[in-house]
Amino acid sequence: MKKTWNKRTNLVHSGNRRSQYNEVSESIFLTQSYVYETAEDAEKRFSEDISKDRFIYTRYGNPTIAMFEDKIATLEGAEAAFATASGMAAVNGALMSVLSSGDHVVAARALFGSCLYILEKILPSFGVKVTFVDGTDIDQWKGAITAQTNVVFFESISNPTLEVIDIKAVSEIARSAGALTIVDNVFTTPIFSNAFSLGADVVIYSATKHIDGQGRTLGGIILGSADYIYNSVEPFMKHTGGTMSPFTGWVLLKGLETLDLRVRAQTRSAFCIAKALVDHPKISSVIYPGLETHPQYTLCKDQMEKGGTVVSFELLGGKEAAFTFMNSLEIVLISNNLGDAKSIVTHPATTTHQRLPANQKERLGITHGLLRLSVGLEDSKDLISDLSSALNKIL
Numbered sequence: 001m002k003k004t005w006n007k008r009t010n011l012v013h014s015g016n017r018r019s020q021y022n023e024v025s026e027s028i029f030l031t032q033s034y035v036y037e038t039a040e041d042a043e044k045r046f047s048e049d050i051s052k053d054r055f056i057y058t059r060y061g062n063p064t065i066a067m068f069e070d071k072i073a074t075l076e077g078a079e080a081a082f083a084t085a086s087g088m089a090a091v092n093g094a095l096m097s098v099l100s101s102g103d104h105v106v107a108a109r110a111l112f113g114s115c116l117y118i119l120e121k122i123l124p125s126f127g128v129k130v131t132f133v134d135g136t137d138i139d140q141w142k143g144a145i146t147a148q149t150n151v152v153f154f155e156s157i158s159n160p161t162l163e164v165i166d167i168k169a170v171s172e173i174a175r176s177a178g179a180l181t182i183v184d185n186v187f188t189t190p191i192f193s194n195a196f197s198l199g200a201d202v203v204i205y206s207a208t209k210h211i212d213g214q215g216r217t218l219g220g221i222i223l224g225s226a227d228y229i230y231n232s233v234e235p236f237m238k239h240t241g242g243t244m245s246p247f248t249g250w251v252l253l254k255g256l257e258t259l260d261l262r263v264r265a266q267t268r269s270a271f272c273i274a275k276a277l278v279d280h281p282k283i284s285s286v287i288y289p290g291l292e293t294h295p296q297y298t299l300c301k302d303q304m305e306k307g308g309t310v311v312s313f314e315l316l317g318g319k320e321a322a323f324t325f326m327n328s329l330e331i332v333l334i335s336n337n338l339g340d341a342k343s344i345v346t347h348p349a350t351t352t353h354q355r356l357p358a359n360q361k362e363r364l365g366i367t368h369g370l371l372r373l374s375v376g377l378e379d380s381k382d383l384i385s386d387l388s389s390a391l392n393k394i395l
């Protein structure tokens with residue numbers, strides 16, 4: 001019988017496969033296809049279901065990618081997983097593989113820009129109806145989800161305003177209406193995730209963020225039941241081509257080995273930074289789910305234990321103050337990734353959420369003074385001193 005390991009042991013050992021050479025570090029199988037002993041063998045492999053150890057073409061499956069999928073599936077307690085070329089390939093595949101014309105989706109309004117594009121533009125162009133709700137308002141979910149709803153979609157912590165959505169409550173409403181709950185869990189990270197035990201049916205990660213955590217590759221993963229992954233997601237992904245590269249799979253496997261240490265260290269620093277900024281005279285509000293002042297603080301504690309690696313805050317002086325502050329930082333980089341070892345500051349209103357019309361930005365709280373800080377692995381005292389000096393440069 002397989003022993004049950006804790007997260008950190010699973011991150012290092014679960015899902016690993018060794019070749020005949022018994023290597024310690026996982027191998028990269030950089031191969032497009034696989035050789036058959038005989039023509040009969042080829043015929044047989046193409047006619048059978050793709051079994052876990054019988055690969056035929058890397059768009060369909062690959063040993064390095066399989067290790068990555070199995071490790072995260074074990075970590076999350078999912079029956080199965082499919083790795084994708086990017087986080088957006090995962091979001092698109094998770095939705096498109098189960099939706100068709102006439103279907104209905106209910107989604108939270110506060111979403112990552114490209115997720116919003118799929119829900120607002122692409123799905124409706126194929127005849128899928130999408131209703132948006134304020135994700136923190138359970139009554140709105142109750143009102144929008146009907147017996148005709150097929151899929152419910154939200155980010156467990158929204159970007160960039162860090163609202164925490166109640167996975168248990170929303171997935172209960174979805175389940176009673178017969179709808180599938182798909183959770184984009186990027187900001188929660190696999191370390192603080194309890195999404196499946198709270199009732200989610202499908203969990204998605206952009207592995208580009210914390211799972212790589214060192215700014216190198218794009219990747220994604222879809223986790224769910226064996227039926228959903230093997231009968232919906234896999235046929236859709238393998239025929240439309242959003243497969244992960246084996247090299248990426250290998251980089252991400254190495255990322256997983258240190259994920260727990262990195263995410264916990266970054267979260268500790270994020271908490272210290274949030275506390276240090278909270279009373280600053282040039283800041284009107286600090287948004288961090290691990291602070292008692294956050295509107296969903298109790299939910300955050302129950303759902304994910306800690307507040308995560310991202311802190312958002314609003315400067316009093318609007319865009320001018322935000323730009324002066326950003327341009328004065330010496331350690332923190334101006335960029336738009338998150339979950340990286342390097343701390344990164346983003347001005348959502350003019351970058352990641354630039355496309356949104358002014359009234360929508362306002363509705364989502366994406367003001368010109370709002371900044372998103374992804375806290376990295378630097379010494380938190382150095383970071384706090386960098387942030388304080390830059391705040392002092394604002395007139």
Ligand SMILES: *Cc1c(COP(=O)(O)O)cnc(C)c1O
Nearest residue numbers: 086087088112184186206208219
């Ligand atoms: C980054 C991100 C994505 C997209 O991931 P890519 O790897 O950039 O394609 C999707 N959802 C959320 C919440 C993200 O932060």
